[in-house]
Amino acid sequence: MKNIAVLASGRGSNLEAIIKNIENGTLKANLACVVSDNKDARALQIARDHGFKAIWLDPGPKKTWLLPEFEEKYVQTLQEHNVDLVCLAGFMRIIKKPLLQAFKGRILNIHPALLPSFPGLDVQKKAIDYGVKFSGCTVHFVTEDVDAGPIVTQAPVPVLDNDTPVTLAARILKEEHRIYTEAINIILSGEYKIEGRRVIKAG
Numbered sequence: 001m002k003n004i005a006v007l008a009s010g011r012g013s014n015l016e017a018i019i020k021n022i023e024n025g026t027l028k029a030n031l032a033c034v035v036s037d038n039k040d041a042r043a044l045q046i047a048r049d050h051g052f053k054a055i056w057l058d059p060g061p062k063k064t065w066l067l068p069e070f071e072e073k074y075v076q077t078l079q080e081h082n083v084d085l086v087c088l089a090g091f092m093r094i095i096k097k098p099l100l101q102a103f104k105g106r107i108l109n110i111h112p113a114l115l116p117s118f119p120g121l122d123v124q125k126k127a128i129d130y131g132v133k134f135s136g137c138t139v140h141f142v143t144e145d146v147d148a149g150p151i152v153t154q155a156p157v158p159v160l161d162n163d164t165p166v167t168l169a170a171r172i173l174k175e176e177h178r179i180y181t182e183a184i185n186i187i188l189s190g191e192y193k194i195e196g197r198r199v200i201k202a203g
């Protein structure tokens with residue numbers, strides 16, 4: 001069984017879904033550790049409650065990214081836990097060289113919109129304000145360009161006339177919890193190839 005790590009900064013509902021799916025056998029992976037830049041992240045508590053290793057790592061002085069010497073600690077920790085695949089789930093920092101190089105092609109992220117539409121933050125509000133009739137979620141590889149790596153899987157979600165960012169986010173989140181497991185299973189199985197930007201399932 002391959003080892004995954006989840007990096008999360010907050011609420012941890014995607015982590016919770018990942019743990020549930022590991023426990024019920026839908027997700028064929030071993031959760032080696034959960035790492036957070038935020039001591040008070042609910043994600044860390046969820047990990048502990050389920051008996052998984054929960055690690056806080058000092059993010060250093062920057063707000064939205066990690067200085068190289070701090071990011072190196074993340075790399076070290078993930079390597080010490082023999083992590084095969086890093087899964088970002090609400091990790092609120094831009095990933096840079098140290099992690100990208102150490103885990104090249106082995107970092108996934110989940111984003112609550114149908115990329116390439118609405119990268120960045122507050123994307124449910126952006127989708128409503130723009131007037132799209134469908135939004136959704138995307139699991140993609142993490143590359144140097146934020147929210148722009150090859151797409152593993154997506155799920156569409158309708159935007160209703162009476163949606164607020166909160167109601168739309170809740171409907172999208174349900175799909176996030178489903179497709180992240182699907183995407184991790186595909187990548188861990190190794191049964192895919194990348195052609196240009198396209199992630200294509202083998203067989």
Ligand code: GRF
Pocket residue numbers: 008010011012013014015089090091110111112173176
């Ligand atoms: C999710 O909407 C995810 O798509 C985004 O951040 C949010 C994290 O939520 N990247 P949670 O911490 O998994 O509940």
